Amino acid sequence: MEKPIVVGAVIYDPKVTVIWKIxxxxxxxxxxxxxxxxxxxxxxxVEGLAKGHLDVAWNSPLAWIDAQRRLGGKCRAIAMRDTDRxxxxxxxxxxxxxxxxxxxxxxxxxxxxxxxxxxxxxIPIEQLRRAGLEAGKHYxxxxxxxxxxLHGDHVGGEKDALACMMRGDAAASVMLDLNWDAWxxxxxxxxxEYRVIGSTGRFDHCNFTVREDFAADRQKHFEEALFSMTYSxxxxxxxxxxxxxxxxxxxxxxxxxxxxxxxxxxxxxAGAGAS
Amino acid sequence: xxxxxxxxSVRVSGSRDGSxxxxxxxxxxxxGSPVTFDEQDPQLSxxxxxxxxxxxxxxxxxxxxxxxxxxxxxxxxxxxRADLDDExxxxxxxxxxxxxxxxxxxxxxYASSGADEAAxxxxxxxxxxxxxxVRTLQPVVRLELVLEMSP
Numbered sequence: 001m002e003k004p005i006v007v008g009a010v011i012y013d014p015k016v017t018v019i020w021k022i023x024x025x026x027x028x029x030x031x032x033x034x035x036x037x038x039x040x041x042x043x044x045x046v047e048g049l050a051k052g053h054l055d056v057a058w059n060s061p062l063a064w065i066d067a068q069r070r071l072g073g074k075c076r077a078i079a080m081r082d083t084d085r086x087x088x089x090x091x092x093x094x095x096x097x098x099x100x101x102x103x104x105x106x107x108x109x110x111x112x113x114x115x116x117x118x119x120x121x122x123i124p125i126e127q128l129r130r131a132g133l134e135a136g137k138h139y140x141x142x143x144x145x146x147x148x149x150l151h152g153d154h155v156g157g158e159k160d161a162l163a164c165m166m167r168g169d170a171a172a173s174v175m176l177d178l179n180w181d182a183w184x185x186x187x188x189x190x191x192x193e194y195r196v197i198g199s200t201g202r203f204d205h206c207n208f209t210v211r212e213d214f215a216a217d218r219q220k221h222f223e224e225a226l227f228s229m230t231y232s233x234x235x236x237x238x239x240x241x242x243x244x245x246x247x248x249x250x251x252x253x254x255x256x257x258x259x260x261x262x263x264x265x266x267x268x269x270a271g272a273g274a275s
Numbered sequence: 276x277x278x279x280x281x282x283x284s285v286r287v288s289g290s291r292d293g294s295x296x297x298x299x300x301x302x303x304x305x306x307g308s309p310v311t312f313d314e315q316d317p318q319l320s321x322x323x324x325x326x327x328x329x330x331x332x333x334x335x336x337x338x339x340x341x342x343x344x345x346x347x348x349x350x351x352x353x354x355x356r357a358d359l360d361d362e363x364x365x366x367x368x369x370x371x372x373x374x375x376x377x378x379x380x381x382x383x384x385y386a387s388s389g390a391d392e393a394a395x396x397x398x399x400x401x402x403x404x405x406x407x408x409v410r411t412l413q414p415v416v417r418l419e420l421v422l423e424m425s426p
Contacts, residue, residue, distance in 0.1 A: 014312040014362045040363055040370030048369065
């Protein structure tokens, strides 16, 4: 029997293992068996990858940066969802009486997600820095550290930040574009009362990361199985809906520039910011 | 009646599909995984059997006690809720710090009876005292066992 490819995933709810089991069964059907290892935090998963306990890690963008850091750049992003590409985060404020542009956040309080959330904290703070607004100097940071270690996978931090802004305790809050869309759709946000006053630059989200020494033939086998998933096939659709994608794309790394700069300027891995 | 050996005996046989079949006296039942978080799981988990058995223990215990006292008890139904100390530990998550053990089991037994409430409460207490599962779990799990009565 072929040695399974060991795949790591971070989960915050045991129900997420159900999705991964479906994916595992799919890979088995493609004669590419995978063994799943679950982690409670991305920090532990990246450590598992760095130590060679894993062949492939389903990494958050911050975990990708961390993997590069720990492995001295000796890792590759081999695949990502179509929905991981070209994301933005929005700054949302009250339409009546709220700020109308990022510049108007000067002297105000901005509500962010967890300290390790790329989309709800790190990248938006970098975006404001590029707009000439320094955290703690030109505006006050109100952070919601929900489930730190999950890199913002858990939307609780963004929801708490939104509630903070809605209560009037912050002038704006930050959220991933996909969450803005979902919360407008389900009525969490009333589009006549709140608006987007600015957005971050585009960035990429999760990817499957491998170490540089991952055997080429095993990577090819993994990619062939993964890329054979097609949304038009009803047997694959449920699994792809659960994972929130319509197509698997090859990995790319230029979409992490904004986060990389954020980590550098905020000295994320240098001290207190690291989870 | 044939002599019964002392104690209790159950034979459990595992299958390639990951399930197990328990053979008890002339009966059998199939058990899936130790614990499942999948609503669509076609099989019952070992934990679900335990919780079902726990609720049944209290319901059938109460019904039997009422019958023995010739007290009217039209209906009894248990609602069992339980929490694990750390669900992630139960699925083997690296970094999970807790235990997969049951941390809390709450059972509400709804009894419909025209009998005197005090008499029924006495039966309830007797049921708890005689229950092998209650007496076994009580020292190690937080049990919240409630009898709700309606006429």
